[in-house]
Amino acid sequence: MIASSLVSASVVVAAAQAADPLPSWNGGQARQSIVAFVEKVTTPGSPDFVPVPERIAVFDNDGTLWCEQPAPVQLYFALDRVKALAPQHPEWKDQEPFASLLKGDVKAALAGGERALLELLAATHTGMTSDEFSAIVKDWIATAKHPTTGKLYTDMVYQPMLELVAYLRANGFKTFIVSGGGIEFMRAWTERVYGIPPEQVVGSSVKTKLEMRDGKPVIVRLPEVNFNDDKAGKVIGIYEHIGRRPIAAFGNAVGDQQMLEYTQGGSGARFELLVLHDDAAREFAYGPTRGLPVAKTGGAFTPALEEHARKDGWTVVSMKSDWKVVYPASTR
Amino acid sequence: MIASSLVSASVVVAAAQAADPLPSWNGGQARQSIVAFVEKVTTPGSPDFVPVPERIAVFDNDGTLWCEQPAPVQLYFALDRVKALAPQHPEWKDQEPFASLLKGDVKAALAGGERALLELLAATHTGMTSDEFSAIVKDWIATAKHPTTGKLYTDMVYQPMLELVAYLRANGFKTFIVSGGGIEFMRAWTERVYGIPPEQVVGSSVKTKLEMRDGKPVIVRLPEVNFNDDKAGKVIGIYEHIGRRPIAAFGNAVGDQQMLEYTQGGSGARFELLVLHDDAAREFAYGPTRGLPVAKTGGAFTPALEEHARKDGWTVVSMKSDWKVVYPASTR
Numbered sequence: 091m092i093a094s095s096l097v098s099a100s101v102v103v104a105a106a107q108a109a110d111p112l113p114s115w116n117g118g119q120a121r122q123s124i125v126a127f128v129e130k131v132t133t134p135g136s137p138d139f140v141p142v143p144e145r146i147a148v149f150d151n152d153g154t155l156w157c158e159q160p161a162p163v164q165l166y167f168a169l170d171r172v173k174a175l176a177p178q179h180p181e182w183k184d185q186e187p188f189a190s191l192l193k194g195d196v197k198a199a200l201a202g203g204e205r206a207l208l209e210l211l212a213a214t215h216t217g218m219t220s221d222e223f224s225a226i227v228k229d230w231i232a233t234a235k236h237p238t239t240g241k242l243y244t245d246m247v248y249q250p251m252l253e254l255v256a257y258l259r260a261n262g263f264k265t266f267i268v269s270g271g272g273i274e275f276m277r278a279w280t281e282r283v284y285g286i287p288p289e290q291v292v293g294s295s296v297k298t299k300l301e302m303r304d305g306k307p308v309i310v311r312l313p314e315v316n317f318n319d320d321k322a323g324k325v326i327g328i329y330e331h332i333g334r335r336p337i338a339a340f341g342n343a344v345g346d347q348q349m350l351e352y353t354q355g356g357s358g359a360r361f362e363l364l365v366l367h368d369d370a371a372r373e374f375a376y377g378p379t380r381g382l383p384v385a386k387t388g389g390a391f392t393p394a395l396e397e398h399a400r401k402d403g404w405t406v407v408s409m410k411s412d413w414k415v416v417y418p419a420s421t422r
Numbered sequence: 423m424i425a426s427s428l429v430s431a432s433v434v435v436a437a438a439q440a441a442d443p444l445p446s447w448n449g450g451q452a453r454q455s456i457v458a459f460v461e462k463v464t465t466p467g468s469p470d471f472v473p474v475p476e477r478i479a480v481f482d483n484d485g486t487l488w489c490e491q492p493a494p495v496q497l498y499f500a501l502d503r504v505k506a507l508a509p510q511h512p513e514w515k516d517q518e519p520f521a522s523l524l525k526g527d528v529k530a531a532l533a534g535g536e537r538a539l540l541e542l543l544a545a546t547h548t549g550m551t552s553d554e555f556s557a558i559v560k561d562w563i564a565t566a567k568h569p570t571t572g573k574l575y576t577d578m579v580y581q582p583m584l585e586l587v588a589y590l591r592a593n594g595f596k597t598f599i600v601s602g603g604g605i606e607f608m609r610a611w612t613e614r615v616y617g618i619p620p621e622q623v624v625g626s627s628v629k630t631k632l633e634m635r636d637g638k639p640v641i642v643r644l645p646e647v648n649f650n651d652d653k654a655g656k657v658i659g660i661y662e663h664i665g666r667r668p669i670a671a672f673g674n675a676v677g678d679q680q681m682l683e684y685t686q687g688g689s690g691a692r693f694e695l696l697v698l699h700d701d702a703a704r705e706f707a708y709g710p711t712r713g714l715p716v717a718k719t720g721g722a723f724t725p726a727l728e729e730h731a732r733k734d735g736w737t738v739v740s741m742k743s744d745w746k747v748v749y750p751a752s753t754r
Contacts, residue, residue: 143619220661264621277665287475288665289596289622298661300654300680306687307680309661316662322632329552329630329641330648331663333609333620348632348639355638 111257113414114250120363120412123405124254127361131337132261138359140337142262148328148349149255150341151269151276151293154365155284157246159374160238161196164275167230169196171214179213188213212313215272216296220309227278241417244283250413251340251365255284258338266336268292268327270320270345274311292327294319324349337361344395350404362404366391369409372416443589445746446582452695452744455737456586459693463669464593470691472669474594480660480681481587482673483601483608483625486697487616489578491706492570493528496607499562501528503546511545520545544645547604548628552641559610573749576615582745583672583697587616590670598668600624600659602652602677606643624659626651656681669693676727682736694736698723701741704748 115121130138131145152158172182172191182188187199187206200206215223236243255265267276267286273293280286295316298309319327325348328336338361339346339353350362367376376390399406409416447453462470463477484490504514504523514520519531519538532538547555568578587597599608599618605625612618627648630641651659657680660668670693671678671685682694699708708722731738741748 143613146621266621273662274665281475289478289598289663291665295662298658300657300684307657307684308687309657325632325639325641326630330605330627331621333606333623352632352639355640 111260112250112253114253116412116414118412120405120407124257124361124363127338127359128257128261131359140358144334144337145258145261145263146266146332146334146336147258147263147338148266148268148292148332148336148340148353149251150324150343150346150349151267151271153342153367154340154346155247155251155255155267156243157236157248157373159367159376162271163243164271165196166234166237166243167227167275168210168214170230170234171226172210175213208315211296211315215275216311216313218311219303220274220298220311223274223311224278227275231279244279245420246417247283248365248413249415249418252284252418254340255286259285263338264290266290266292266328266332268319268324268349270294270318270324272296273319292319292324292331294323320345322348325352328352339363340365342367343391347395347398351402354402354404362399362402363407364391364395364399364404365407365409366396367409369413369416371410373409443592444582444585446585448744448746450744452737452739456589456693456695459670459691460589460593463691472690476666476669477590477593477595478598478664478666478668479590479595479670480598480600480624480664480668480672480685481583482656482675482678482681483599483603485674485699486672486678487579487583487587487599488575489568489580489705491699491708494603495575496603497528498566498569498575499559499607500542500546502562502566503558504542507545540647543628543647547607548643548645550643551635552606552630552643555606555643556610559607563611576611577752578749579615580697580745581747581750584616584750586672587618591617595670596622598622598624598660598664600651600656600681602626602650602656604628605651624651624656624663626655652677654680657684660684671695672697674699675723679727679730683734686734686736694731694734695739696723696727696731696736697739697741698728699741701745701748703742705741 112121112124130136131140133139149155152162156163169191172188176182176192179188182192187202187210190199218226231244234243235241236246239246259265265286267280267284267290269276269292271293273291273295276293277288277291280291281288297312297314297316299312301308301310317323317327321344324346328349335356336353337356337359339350340363341350342365346364350364354360354362367374369375396406407413444453444456462468463472465471481487484494488495501523504520508514508524511520514524519534519542522531550558563576566575567573568575571578590597597618599612599616599622601608601624603625605623605627608625609620609623612623613620629644629646629648631644633640633642649655649659653676656678660681667688668685669688669691671682672695673682674697678696682696686692686694699706701707728738739745
């Protein structure tokens with residue numbers, strides 16, 4: 091009995107050691123650079139060893155952890171909210187950006203620029219309590235489908251990135267999202283989908299205030315931007331929320347550049363990675379040689395960003411050649 | 423050998439189970455209410471069971487985790503910075519609040535109210551990079567001594583509260599500081615002193631900006647208030663940083679009232695506690711029947727707050743009768 095238990099235990103350990111933590115990654119340079127970094131910062135006695143509390147990794151969300159094409163998911167949420175709320179707002183028939191949106195003309199609606207986006211944000215993301223907003227997002231994301239693939243948005247997360255997040259966590263990293271997207275929009279589902287809890291999500295936000303309703307304190311969302319977590323804002327967001335410099339950063343667009351530079355600017359071993367969307371067959375192709383179909387906060391992976399990555403030694407992941415699969419197996 | 427190992431293991435387990443997690447607490451109602459709460463939310467199958475990710479506990483800092491008398495520690499830090507910087511600022515000799523401070527007259531300096539405090543904050547907490555500020559705080563707190571006890575400030579943390587924080591953590595709670603104090607002032611030492619990492623510290627902040635210096639990105643601290651984490655601000659700070667409602671909250675003054683109310687306002691088992699400073703012999707006495715010697719952001723434990731606690735069933739800890747010791751043994 092004892093002997094057989096010992097044998098079983100050894101087998102389990104060997105299997106765990108042999109198990110590939112990144113099964114959806116091909117064996118190219120991107121994968122090698124990830125594994126080499128994790129091994130050197132976690133090997134006791136290594137000159138690059140980093141104590142567990144300092145193993146902070148930050149991930150952009152749109153285009154880095156899940157699909158952002160043909161438009162960011164949060165924009166589809168806003169459009170669906172406009173449709174759902176339209177019966178209570180007959181005036182929207184003659185009022186932009188709502189009139190165009192209700193006619194299905196997103197391009198005309200967004201021609202109003204930042205002002206149109208802010209009106210859309212105010213109408214769809216504010217005025218309710220924090221608990222009500224969270225419930226609205228949870229209900230929506232449980233059933234909303236992507237316009238071209240027909241999949242749930244939460245089934246369009248990148249399987250190789252899920253493995254990477256889990257691999258870092260298994261190696262003592264604390265994983266954070268640092269996204270230009272709405273912080274409370276993401277917090278409603280990131281724990282379930284990525285295993286990243288609300289307190290490890292950093293994002294853009296609206297102002298809020300404390301109010302008493304029926305003798306209970308509630309937080310009410312106000313139609314005013316509080317923080318824009320994009321470009322330099324991502325570094326400020328990291329400082330405010332995390333309070334220390336990450337040692338690893340993952341992004342896909344010019345909105346992530348400062349976050350990667352700031353990560354790289356610390357002392358000791360550092361890791362920076364950009365996801366290059368070059369896989370039109372399995373996802374969307376909008377790399378350096380292509381314009382981005384819909385304007386996106388934070389912008390695209392530009393030729394300048396590609397040059398920057400090359401110069402600074404950032405790892406660039408080709409979705410086409412570095413990833414065996416794009417989406418989780420159950421939904422492929 | 424095997425038999426004796428098994429016996430040793432059993433002894434160790436029994437000792438661990440028998441070990442008192444709160445040895446500095448007397449066996450009164452306060453202690454009982456803490457233990458009863460923790461047991462009911464952590465017992466699987468209990469109607470009050472709370473899953474680990476939702477076990478969020480928030481602690482005020484000044485007067486709840488460490489001594490805030492005769493004035494908050496951060497004010498002493500600012501005063502010492504004024505003295506250290508005075509040679510570079512000859513104009514301060516004739517300029518309030520600095521002139522009074524340099525003469526040692528804190529009361530006259532603070533007579534300038536909020537404007538004087540903001541000038542003091544700007545002169546002592548801003549203008550440098552985030553890394554420089556963190557280093558200044560770390561250097562200062564390693565040697566600075568309390569004006570009446572002569573102890574290091576970090577030796578004037580409350581031993582029973584250290585035990586309580588550790589007890590909650592051992593039971594799957596994530597512990598956060600939510601303080602009116604400066605977020606970066608606290609982050610420089612809370613991990614070492616309380617075991618609370620920077621990303622679990624919420625506090626007041628100044629605005630910051632990203633700058634390139636010598637080709638490296640740095641964060642520069644600006645002389646403008648960004649967020650006041652006090653009273654209703656504590657609830658907003660919790661929403662922004664943590665993104666879910668705590669199930670336990672610990673404070674000592676009117677600045678904590680909204681945070682405790684918000685905690686209590688959620689569904690399921692909740693716990694709220696106030697530390698009452700009624701121990702003039704071992705610490706300071708400034709409870710409901712006494713005025714507070716130095717004005718403090720967030721104010722004191724007022725008679726109205728005591729009445730509020732009684733009405734809402736909040737646990738009130740008498741330092742005098744509930745705590746066997748106040749400060750850690752090595753420094754008592």
